[in-house]
Amino acid sequence: QVQLQESGPGLLKPSQTLSLICTVSGGPISSGSFYWAWVRQPAGKGLEWIGRIHAGGNTFYSSSLKSRVTISVDTSKNQFSLKLNSVTAADTAVYYCAGGSRGYSFGLDHWGQGSLVTVSS
């Protein structure tokens, strides 16, 4: 059973870079038709799709965040990561890593528990 776990700093100052890692266990990150994504959720608000990556490195980002976001994959460590530059208080949210085992069109069926990132001076 594939499991995902986010890790990274929980507190940032404005203008810093958010860096989160998602460690995948229970199977290789490059297996089958799996793809990997990041989703965030500000407190009390809805889900926001940030971007996705395939093990081969192909990425797609949210239109509103693409100037600041980079998602990458490290198959040797079975991890994928999120970097978000120049953060502001508006980036304060729970960040989830997630995976879709059936391919791009079938939803995200594996989720991490979420990592709270707070941006505050």
Added chain:
Amino acid sequence: DIQMTQSPSSVSASVGDRVTITCRASQDVGSWLAWYQQKPGKAPNLLIYAASNLEVGVPLRFSGSGSGTDFTLTISSLQPEDFATYYCQQANSFPHTFGQGTKLEIK
């Protein structure tokens, strides 16, 4: 980007009630729509993919239908554990946008 609009934003219902949540896409997404359930403090959980396919382990009281721009999630007989927030997500084209959510509350 495709915009997803759910209605209602919140609904109150009782155990045993039948509840329907709708999701409308700003353009045709075919059958590429997913539904998630989220409980407070927890990650979302995939309920339905490709509009009408029940994820493994999801109770049969949940069902999904629709295609094109209009979709529904139906819970046939509400159970206490179903009170949560529900999100739709289009998976037809990137970015895979979510609806704003529907909070299902106990009446």
